Amino acid sequence: MSLGSTPLRYRISIDRERCMECERCIENCSYGVFRREGEKIMIDSRKCTACHRCLAMCPRDAIMLEEYPCDYRSHPVWTRQAREAIYNQAKTGKIILSGMGNALDYPIIFDRLVLDACQVTNPSIDPLREPMEVRTYLGKKPSRIEVKKKENGDVELVTELVPNLQAETPIMIGHMSYGAISLNAQLSMARAVAETGTFMGTGEGGLHERLYPYQNHMIVQIASGRFGVDIDYLERGSAIEIKIGQGAKPGIGGHLPGEKVCLDVSCTRMIPLGSDAISPAPHHDIYSIEDLAQLVRSLKEATEWKKPVFVKIAAVHNAAAIAAGIARSGADAIVLDGFKGGTGAAPRVFRDHVGIPIEAAVASVDAKLRGQGIRNEVSIIASGGIRESADVAKAIALGADAVYIGTAALVAMGCRVCGSCYRNLCPWGIATQQQNLVDRLDPDVASKQVANLINAWTLELAELMGAAGINSIESLRGNRDRLRGYMLDESLMSVLDVKQVGA
Amino acid sequence: MCGIIGVMDRRRQRMDGSAIKRALSMMNERGSGEGAGYVAYGVYPEYKDCYALHVFFDNTHETKRIVDTTLEQWGTIVHDERIPTYDQPGLRAIHIPWRYFFKPDPNRMSHSRSPEDDIVAQIVMRINTARKGALIYSSGKNVGVFKAAGWPEEVADFYRIEDYKGYIWLAHNRYPTNTPGWWGGAHPFNLLNWSVVHNGEITSYGTNRRHIESYGYQCTMFTDTEVVAYLFDHLVRKHGLDIDLAVRALAPPFWDDIDTMPEAREKLNRAIRLAYGPAMMNGPFAIVVANHDAMVGFTDRIKLRPLVVGECGDRLYISSEEAAIRAMEPNVERINMPPAGEPVIGRFVV
Ligand code: SF4
Ligand code: SF4
Numbered sequence: 001m002s003l004g005s006t007p008l009r010y011r012i013s014i015d016r017e018r019c020m021e022c023e024r025c026i027e028n029c030s031y032g033v034f035r036r037e038g039e040k041i042m043i044d045s046r047k048c049t050a051c052h053r054c055l056a057m058c059p060r061d062a063i064m065l066e067e068y069p070c071d072y073r074s075h076p077v078w079t080r081q082a083r084e085a086i087y088n089q090a091k092t093g094k095i096i097l098s099g100m101g102n103a104l105d106y107p108i109i110f111d112r113l114v115l116d117a118c119q120v121t122n123p124s125i126d127p128l129r130e131p132m133e134v135r136t137y138l139g140k141k142p143s144r145i146e147v148k149k150k151e152n153g154d155v156e157l158v159t160e161l162v163p164n165l166q167a168e169t170p171i172m173i174g175h176m177s178y179g180a181i182s183l184n185a186q187l188s189m190a191r192a193v194a195e196t197g198t199f200m201g202t203g204e205g206g207l208h209e210r211l212y213p214y215q216n217h218m219i220v221q222i223a224s225g226r227f228g229v230d231i232d233y234l235e236r237g238s239a240i241e242i243k244i245g246q247g248a249k250p251g252i253g254g255h256l257p258g259e260k261v262c263l264d265v266s267c268t269r270m271i272p273l274g275s276d277a278i279s280p281a282p283h284h285d286i287y288s289i290e291d292l293a294q295l296v297r298s299l300k301e302a303t304e305w306k307k308p309v310f311v312k313i314a315a316v317h318n319a320a321a322i323a324a325g326i327a328r329s330g331a332d333a334i335v336l337d338g339f340k341g342g343t344g345a346a347p348r349v350f351r352d353h354v355g356i357p358i359e360a361a362v363a364s365v366d367a368k369l370r371g372q373g374i375r376n377e378v379s380i381i382a383s384g385g386i387r388e389s390a391d392v393a394k395a396i397a398l399g400a401d402a403v404y405i406g407t408a409a410l411v412a413m414g415c416r417v418c419g420s421c422y423r424n425l426c427p428w429g430i431a432t433q434q435q436n437l438v439d440r441l442d443p444d445v446a447s448k449q450v451a452n453l454i455n456a457w458t459l460e461l462a463e464l465m466g467a468a469g470i471n472s473i474e475s476l477r478g479n480r481d482r483l484r485g486y487m488l489d490e491s492l493m494s495v496l497d498v499k500q501v502g503a
Numbered sequence: 504m505c506g507i508i509g510v511m512d513r514r515r516q517r518m519d520g521s522a523i524k525r526a527l528s529m530m531n532e533r534g535s536g537e538g539a540g541y542v543a544y545g546v547y548p549e550y551k552d553c554y555a556l557h558v559f560f561d562n563t564h565e566t567k568r569i570v571d572t573t574l575e576q577w578g579t580i581v582h583d584e585r586i587p588t589y590d591q592p593g594l595r596a597i598h599i600p601w602r603y604f605f606k607p608d609p610n611r612m613s614h615s616r617s618p619e620d621d622i623v624a625q626i627v628m629r630i631n632t633a634r635k636g637a638l639i640y641s642s643g644k645n646v647g648v649f650k651a652a653g654w655p656e657e658v659a660d661f662y663r664i665e666d667y668k669g670y671i672w673l674a675h676n677r678y679p680t681n682t683p684g685w686w687g688g689a690h691p692f693n694l695l696n697w698s699v700v701h702n703g704e705i706t707s708y709g710t711n712r713r714h715i716e717s718y719g720y721q722c723t724m725f726t727d728t729e730v731v732a733y734l735f736d737h738l739v740r741k742h743g744l745d746i747d748l749a750v751r752a753l754a755p756p757f758w759d760d761i762d763t764m765p766e767a768r769e770k771l772n773r774a775i776r777l778a779y780g781p782a783m784m785n786g787p788f789a790i791v792v793a794n795h796d797a798m799v800g801f802t803d804r805i806k807l808r809p810l811v812v813g814e815c816g817d818r819l820y821i822s823s824e825e826a827a828i829r830a831m832e833p834n835v836e837r838i839n840m841p842p843a844g845e846p847v848i849g850r851f852v853v
Contacts, residue, residue, distance in 0.1 A: 121504075122704040123787060123807055130805050135758050142778045144742045147771065155748065157771045164777070370717035376781050397709075469706035471805065474776075475785035481709030 003091055006084050007070040010048040014041060018062035025054040025063060030425040030437055051418035053427035085348070098348040099421030099431070101248060101385065101407060102340045109359040109488070110391045114501060116482040117467040125466040132462040133472040136402050138239075138379045139164030139308035139332040162332070163306055165219075165239050167402060168197030169458040170473060171392060173450075174337075174383045174404030175221045175241065175312075177203025179256045179265045179277060180344035180421070181410075182438040183210060185430045188446035189409055190214035195447070196454045201241060201404070204254065204279060206268040207233055219310065222299070224253055225279035227269035231302060239332075240299050241310040244286070247341025247358070247384035249350040250314030254279035256344070259424045262433045293329035300330070308332035315339060315361030315384065316354075320368035323380075327369055333379035335404065336361045340385025342407040344431055345422030358384045359398060363496045366399025366478055375399075375478070389460035398496065399478045412453040413446040504678035505702035506530030507690075508822040509791040510831065511671040511798040513852045516817065517545050518672065520664030526831040527655040527674045530824055533702070536593070538677030538689035539658040540650025542641070542698040543669025544795055550604040551645040553581050554623050554695075559598035559686055561636035567601070570630060570637050577622050578607035586649075591661050594653035598638075598686050600662075602647070617740060620695050624720075624736070627694060631723040638687050638723075643696035645795070650675075650689040658689075671793045675700040679726075687724050694732040695740070696794040701728040702823055703808045706786030714781035734782050735792055746794075750801050750846040752779035757804065791821050798849040806843035813838045819849040 012033055014025075021041060026034040031047045034054065048065070055063050072080050085096060118124040125132070139162060146158040173189050180203060187210060193200045194217045201219045202211070206228015211218060220237030222229055234240055245251065256265075256277035266273040286292050296309050311326045312335035313319060323334045338358025343351065362382045369375040382395040383404035392403050411417065414428040421431035429441030465471065468482050476482065484501040485493040493500060508526050512518060520541060527539065547555050556574075560566050574580050586600040607622035615621040627639045641648035646669075649662040655676050659665075675690035691698040705711065705727040712722050712730050718741070720733040731753075738749040752775050755761075761772045776783070787807030791800045800821035802810045813820040813828045813835040820828040820835060828835050841847050 118706070122706060125805070131757050131759065133758055137777055141780070142774065145744075145774050145778045147744070147748065154767070155745075155771060156767065157774050159774055159778075161770075161774055161777065366713075370713055373717045375717060376714070376778070469704070469787070470785045472783065472785060474780035474783050475707030475710050477710055478713050478781065479707060479709035480713070482706075 003087050006087055008045050008068040010045060010050050011066050011068045012043050012045045012048050013064045014043065015062045015064065018060040020060055022059060024057050024059065028053045028057045028427060030427045049418040049420045051427045052416040096348040097345050097422050098351055098419055099343065099345055100417055100419045101342040102352050104352045109357050110394050112486050112488045113394050113483050113498065114486050115393055115464055115468065118469040122469045124469055125471050127462040127466045130471060132466060134169050134458055134462055136167045136170040136473055137164040138167060138402060140378060141376050143377050163308055165199060165308060167199055169454060170396060170402035171454050171457055172198050172402055172404050173200035173409045174406040175201030175203040176406060177205030178208050178268055179205040179260055181431050182429055182433060182441065183208055184438050184441040184443050185413060186211060187443040188413055188441065189450050190217065191443065191447035192450035192454060193217045195451045198454060199238065204243060206270065207236055208268045212236065223279050224283045225277060227271060227277060234299065234303050237307065239308040239310060241312055241335065242295060243312045245314035246343065247314045247337030247339050247355055248343035249346040250316050250355045251281060252350060253281040260433045265433060289325040289329060296330045310335050312337060315356045315358055317356055319361045320364040323365040324368050324372060327374055327378040333381055335381040335383060336365060338384030341383060358382050360495050362395055362398045362400050367497065389457040392457060392461055393464045394483060396476050397479050397483050401477060409450055412449045413441060504533045506533035506676040506823045506827065507700040507702050507789060507791055508827050509673040509793065509798050509800065510818060510820050511849045513817040513819065513849065515545065515670040515851060515853060517668035517670050519668050520659065520672065522831045523672045523674045524656060524659035524664055526827040527676050529827045529830040530676050531654065533678060533823060534654065534676035535678045536654045537679050538652050539655040539675060540648060540689045540691050541664055541672060541674045542646065542648045542691040542693060543667050544646050544671040544793060545669045546647045546667050547645050550581065553604035553606055554642055554644055555647055556603040556605055556639055557641035557648055558601045559638045559640060560601055561598060563599055566636035569635055573626055573630060574603060574605055577611055577626060578605055580605055588661050589663055591657045594651060594657045594661050620740060624695060628721040632721045640687060641693045643693060646696060648691050648693045648698065650686065650691065652686050652689060671798050673698055673700045673791055673793055688726050690728060692729045692732045694736050697732045697735045697792065699728055699731045699790060699792050701731060701788055701790045703788030704786050705784050705788060707784050710781050711784060731790060738782065746797050746799055747846055747848060748775065750799060751775050752782050753784045754801055754804050754844040755783055789823060796850065799846050801846040802843055804844040811838060811840055812847050821847060
């Protein structure tokens with residue numbers, strides 16, 4: 001082969017002094033890095049994805065993993081990634097697939113925004129002593145309310161509220177389908193959101209019957225493939241979400257490889273066993289905003305106007321105008337998925353190069369809706385790249401009502417962001433349908449971990465609010481005065497509408 | 504810091520400004536000599552059908568023309584004059600206070616439900632955002648704001664506040680912390696018939712401001728208080744809420760309390776919070792707001808600023824300090840401190 005092989009990415013080694021040859025590394029590595037040959041545990045580092053499963057399971061801490069130091073001729077433009085991608089494609093002639101989120105080194109805007117705290121003139125509020133309200137209602141709000149005075153002087157509400165989701169924290173879990181991830185992973189998260197009073201998305205893979213007990217905390221998704229969608233599914237969800245686009249792959253559909261379509265997945269999705277589940281790029285019935293409005297309406301009609309309908313789009317440069325259209329389509333919430341959003345599988349070129357950061361998308365959508373005087377009538381959910389509670393606070397200060405987390409929830413269950421989710425070999429039992437691997441994830445334990453994460457972030461959010469002298473999430477939402485830009489350029493600060501530090 | 508005081512006579516008996524001047528000076532501890540002000544309702548009976556526009560001019564040769572032309576474009580100037588002032592040793596007269604008595608022509612805004620108010624509100628926003636050396640800081644009918652950068656007595660003497668009579672007075676002694684002490688930044692803040700005095704800081708200002716600006720109001724004073732006047736105008740005049748419901752929107756009960764209310768009240772409170780969430784105010788504050796129908800005082804939801812209420816005959820007093828009320832009315836009765844977020848509303852009996 002004229003191109004030969006590319007160098008290793010990672011090098012695994014075993015400290016033979018420490019190793020007790022228990023073979024746990026062999027059992028645990030689903031990528032087949034380890035094998036026994038006679039007396040010895042042998043290693044094939046080429047197969048390693050840095051998923052860390054072996055390190056986590058070795059009882060002797062005997063395993064070492066490092067990025068393989070291999071010098072290409074140093075070159076600022078022709079990086080190792082650029083060259084290796086070309087070798088790969090020259091060999092295969094195919095699109096390069098990847099999992100999880102954007103892997104390019106873009107500056108993270110969240111990290112260049114700092115939050116405010118009170119001093120002297122404005123007391124900070126201690127969340128341990130004072131009530132702190134993080135409860136968030138998602139859905140359509142009336143633009144004004146009408147009341148009527150009764151004869152006895154009582155005031156009676158005339159305006160009818162439409163159904164909203166009541167989340168006890170603005171932190172929700174975004175849509176990751178059964179198929180892309182395992183049932184145990186979904187179950188773990190479902191228990192966690194039920195416990196913490198929040199919500200999670202089903203993804204486009206239908207709703208497995210083992211999730212029915214948690215259906216009051218599930219947002220059912222309708223994507224272009226319409227997998228698993230029937231009236232029963234719609235009625236089970238507490239809200240319905242139409243997925244137009246996804247941050248990791250704006251403008252393209254989805255592809256669940258046939259290997260992941262096991263019997264259970266095929267039943268839940270209502271597709272043949274082992275068949276590739278392909279979601280087309282557009283919905284076959286949505287080619288305009290009017291079409292979207294019709295779908296929103298028919299979903300509401302089908303569920304007797306009892307459920308909020310969300311519409312999710314990938315954050316792209318025109319998101320503000322699109323969102324304004326969505327707001328007028330009758331949708332109750334707009335989900336914006338930024339270009340750092342994760343995925344089970346996406347062409348690498350899309351994942352890394354298409355879309356815009358969530359920070360800018362939220363800021364511009366919020367501004368556009370305010371300009372039209374309709375911001376409070378529709379909710380904004382930000383997702384794609386939320387890594388910690390500070391990101392949550394900043395997203396809300398920029399204008400979001402709530403956030404979806406995705407990767408963070410997986411990491412709470414053990415995911416090491418190795419980026420190989422599309423291979424059905426996830427050693428942590430998350431992004432796989434292989435029963436032996438799925439069994440590695442114990443829903444009792446994992447649900448606790450996810451609930452802990454949500455609780456911990458919610459506590460931190462309350463502390464951040466208290467420090468800023470704010471005791472209710474409504475007063476953080478869109479409060480750009482509580483943010484300052486640090487080392488951000490002026491044009492970006494004007495998009496975000498924040499002042500610079502010191503100002 | 505900041506000291507606030509308001510008094511109303513429930514039978515619309517007018518009081519001159521000498522007592523409130525005394526009361527405000529009592530709270531000099533709460534000020535820094537960088538701003539004080541008064542507002543009186545019922546102060547221009549001879550022009551009670553006109554909008555009384557008080558304007559700070561940087562100079563009257565160039566900038567007055569802008570205001571004159573704008574007003575003439577939208578209605579009739581019935582009368583205008585320089586507001587009489589009297590030099591005070593400690594007060595640097597930076598602006599020239601002027602007043603117009605103005606009648607807008609409702610036909611110029613025929614699509615509106617309250618065309619005269621809308622015309623005036625719009626003129627105020629326009630002139631104030633243009634920042635061309637003219638600032639309209641008072642724009643109601645039969646109401647006048649008198650304010651400047653100085654100590655309470657100086658400001659009172661500068662305008663000879665005792666020469667004016669009103670049936671509601673609000674006053675404010677300022678200790679500016681987040682913006683420089685300038686004349687426009689002194690309280691009371693006013694829009695149309697709404698006037699506001701405020702002690703504290705509104706940490707939700709960024710949210711409130713972005714909210715109110717999406718309805719065409721422009722925040723131009725560099726300070727958090729002006730947004731309160733606009734929110735009241737928006738909620739009461741535009742959305743038709745009663746004052747007590749407007750206060751409920753600005754300082755709503757906690758969800759835990761709403762959850763346990765009887766059904767009808769629960770629904771009403773939930774609806775107010777959902778519809779007006781971005782109008783809700785956060786942070787430490789005690790506020791007194793007035794218009795021609797009522798005077799209302801309220802604090803933030805955990806009462807991080809003091810507010811004291813007293814009554815004496817037909818008079819209702821609301822202030823940061825009991826001592827200030829007593830300075831006005833030594834025989835005051837029924838002194839009490841309302842709970843956090845609970846509005847104290849004074850209405851006229853005649
Ligand atoms: S898991 Fe650790 S101790 Fe066990 S065989 Fe592998 S390297 Fe050795
Ligand atoms: S889910 Fe599994 S395969 Fe995907 S990145 Fe995480 S650890 Fe790797």
